[in-house]
Amino acid sequence: MARGAGQQTRSEVVQDRIRADILGGRLRPGRRLKFPELSEQYGVSTGAVREALLKLVAKNLVSSEAHHGFQVTDVTARGLADLTDTRTEIESLTLSRAISEGGLAWQARVLAAHHTFEQTPRGDGDQPSEDWLIAHADFHTALLAGCANPRLRDLAASLREEAELYRRWSRPTPEETQRWTDEAVHKEHRDLLAAVMARDGERADAVLRRMISSTSGMVLDTEPHA
Template identity: 45%
Template sequence: MDEVHQALYQALIDGQLEPGSKLKLTEIAGRFGVSAAVVREALSRLTEQGLVQSNPQRGFIVTPLSVADLLDLTKTRVLIETLALRESIRYGDLAWEGRVLATHHTLDRTPMLNGDCANPAWVQAHRMFHHRILDGSGVTRLSGIARDCGTVPSSTSSGRTARGGILTGTSSLSTGRSPSALSPGTRTAQRRH
């Protein structure tokens, strides 16, 4: 069941499943060679995570997204990430700062686009950068909540992309916050990401 849940979760986050589309138990079960009960359990977990909706008599659908949903999630993410980042700056040690700089170096040198599409390597580097800047907080639950807020399916109901689940230009490091609130290593990151 964990394998099915993880595969569906990744497909949702990567935007492979269109928001509002029906998720057919028998097709998914056949694809993974498991029973419909296993698929139903995986979809129930995804419902708890807000990525799937369960409709009585109609089954499961990919949660539709609107611009208002994305704006609300973005505001929540900025508030939570800002708090987590403050804690990381306050409590992060030299090793944490080195990891942040190394991850930023990777992000800085990875092209954002691959032709007209988001570059999967950049999406991963961007995600890792955000994870890394929050790792120094020492508050595991806060970092986990911030990560969950950054988990947004990469396509909206209008077909526009949110660049692989990361809402471009809306992260806590690109909100125009005063650089004085950041350590020297993250001031550079603020200017560029």
């Protein structure tokens, strides 16, 4: 996730702040992102804002169209279906490569990230806390870090970032509610961890695909949850 501010450029700092505001629901899907407004809000130059937005385009959190400028990526039912399908294939491939190529240091990183995730409270609101989201993302990043192909890792990461945007503006259907309890979520992640530690690619693939497919049981919600 984000590095310490002392190690970051201004564009990286503002990138993290815009990202947090998007995933926190303060910048809504479809909202136009204007340089002067963002420059004043975050106290940086328009050049730093432009650079930050371009990086967020690569993460699929911001979109850009000729003559229309930048906007927060919109969320649609079709977009969610396409994203889920693409994530399933890309993350499955990347995890398979990680299991085959990752060494002991990679396994240790996965174990540490999972421990942090398990010990991080989800929070009291309908939406997970920022700390929980970071720990969750760090665990999945660690899982894929064993893959030696950086292009696959980067592509999987960008798709997961967009999935977090959909998570912020979605809620489970009544039928899917039981799959989203804290206990159920932790069990799925433990199952995935066990398969990865055993280097059981087939089992890990099945668990991962089940986890990702659960997002297809979400209903888009135009109102913030928190």
